[in-house]
Amino acid sequence: MIAVEVRNLSFAYPDGHQALEEVNLTVEKGECLGMVGPNGAGKSTLLLHLNGLLSGNSGDIRILGQSITKQNLSWVRQKVGLVFQNPDDQLFCPTLFEDVAFGPLNSQSPAEEIPGRVATALEKVGLSGFENRSPSHMSVGEKRKASLATILSMDPEIIILDEPTSNLDPRSKKELITLLATFPQTRILATHDFEMVLQLCDRVVLVARGKVMASGRPEEILTDESILQTYGLELPEFLRLVPAWDRKAFISRLKAC
Secondary structure, eight states: OEEEEEEEEEOOOTSOOOEEEEEEEEEEOOOOEEEETTTTTTTTHHHHHTTTTTOSSSSEETTTEEEGGGHHHHHHHHHHEEEOOGGGGGGGGHHHHHHHOOOOOOTOGGGGHHHHHHHHHHHHHHHEEEEEEEESSSSSHHHHHHHHHHHTTTTTTEEEESTTTTOOOHHHHHHHHHHHHOOEEEEEEEEEHHHHHHOOOEEEEEETTTEEEEEOHHHHHHHHHHHHHTTTTTOOOHTSSOOGHHHHHHHHHHHHH
């Protein structure tokens, strides 16, 4: 089953900047898709279209077979959970309980269900007992998990994350990757973190100049220096140190870690 289908999507900002141009993309249900590209490529703009925060000038987006329209935005946002790059954009209530409860409360979930939804979401991200904590007093790693909890309380079928490992220390990054690997939902990750993509993702798309320029298995796309350099990317240092002939085997060992 197709979870997300983007057809001929184009979008320009009010200042005339063409951020997306004739984008076509299909994501299968249960797939983990990595989205890479240089700064300004259009990755974040595309993500904001997938739950209706932005609306294209032309084209169509289907979520679980239904086109996004003004009439079904509430349904779309229950099905598609978006985690912003900056956790402080997602956490704005005095306590974590209120932040995690915000989505269910505003989707008119029965009041008696709210505590259970919050408790389950916090348990999934390892933050049980944090209900009365102020998000402003949490570490960056804890805020990332808390942001995830705010969408998990809505029980989404599709999870979208914008630069999920930015500003994380190595331990917090490892914990987040391990956590995301356990999720059965369709996941779409826009990131510069090639290591995370290689560990988590089934497929990668390379976005540049508002278009999808390449698509394939991460070990094929992210080790192809010619493709990367053409679109303003570079082979990451951890792969540059590995001989070209051994890179795919190295990636297999990395995934096994």
